[in-house]
Amino acid sequence: MKMKKLKYAVALLTAAVLNAAAFPTTASASDGMKVVAIGDSITNGYSMDGSLIASYPQLVSSYYGAELVNFAEDGMTSEGLLAKLSDANVQSEIASADIVLVTVGGNDIMKPVLNNEYVDASKYSTMSEFIAAMKEQGQMTILLMQRYLNSVMPEAIKNCNANMQEISSKLSSMTSGKVVIQTVYNPMDLDGDNTPLANSGSMTTLCTNVHNYLEGRPDNTLYPEDSGVNDIIRNLTGSSIVDTFNTFMDHSYFYTHINNVDVHPNSKGHLAIAETIIETLNLPETGNENGTLMRKAYTNSGAEETLAGVSSPINDGILGRVLKNGYGDVDADGNVNISDAMSILGIYSCNAAALTPEVTGVNAVAADANKDSSVGIDDALLVLQYYSERAAGLFDGTFEQFLNK
Secondary structure (H helix, E strand, O other), X not given: OHHHHHHHXXXXXXXXXXXXXXXXXXXXXXXXXXXXXXXXXXHHOOOOOOOOOOOHHHHHHHHHOOEXXXXXXXXXXXXXXXHHOOOHHHHHHHHOOOEEEEEOOHHHHHHHHHEOOOOEHHHOOOHHHHHHHHHHHOHHHHHHXXXXXXXXXXXXXHHHHHHHHHHHHHHHHHOOOEEEEEOOOOOOOOOOOOOHHHXXXXXXXXXXXXXXXXXXXXXXXXXXXXXXXXXXXXXXXXXXXXXXXXXXXXXHHHHEEHHHOEEEEOHHHHHHHHHHHHHHHOOXXXXXXXXXXXXXXXXHOOHHHHHHHHOHHHHHHHHHHHOOXXXXXXXXXXXXXXXXXXXXXXXXXXXXXXXXXXXXXXXXXHOOOOOOOOOOHHHHHHHHHXXXXXXXXXXXXXXXXXXXX
């Protein structure tokens, strides 16, 4: 029986290949949702080494099949963002947005810490070099830097807090959509990561300073408890708050490029931010959710092998989303077609011969097109049937809808 099915599948696959050029294979559906992103280089998807697979606004908008309009700028501060909200074009786009994504405040804090007259992190290519240079300058330089920070940071924090409150208020008045504002993470917080940097005294000093600026500190007149930047953000009204500070806590080495003196999130960091945003939004399922781009980021960034050890809740959430409407799409290209059927047959053949297939992990799970917990000829036949009916104009819908018809 299996041999008959295999011969039938091969015959159907051959016919499909011969006719592939004659039929369209791609369809896109959109429910008209719009995502507007505004903020700093994190929102803009800055990547010093060009390795970023997708920014969190791209991941979120892709998941919802939404149009993305991104007004983010590298180096943006809370003051700059407040001014940007006076732009008529920005106001118009925000007014029609279903979701507004905001990340700002990091430059208000990190610029004075890493770039001042006593230290300049931009001169170094690794954090180890930067820490070594700080030690070489001696304790006096460190004390002078601390005195400098003590003199400038209270005002910087005060201004940032006032700006964040006004930003939230203005956004709430501009749109009936959901406004999502993130807390500011501490890129120096490496306590839970397996790196020698976590045990560096200078790194600990930097981490403690940034922590105090973001979270406040009990019994301290400069940065009293409940007056840190994140305390203000968490209490903003009219916005949904995503606590990226807590997401990255103890694991900034894992989620950012801090080892290269780059405070920006890597692909795993953007993936974690996107997951927490989608979880926080908790929008009703429409059936059109698409985790294809999230799956690419998940499998190609190393998150598939490592994220569960850092945060199993975030990993489990992503796993559920990367397969959302993703069964049958083995290569995660957004289509269910001939190449997927070939991959399924390849996995089946390897399993039957007790060999390790080329396709593994979550992509191999997607090969279980009929969701019966095994990859077999029936899955390939199902994919080919879907492709053939789509190509012939007999069915115009997603593979998930095809399964449920």
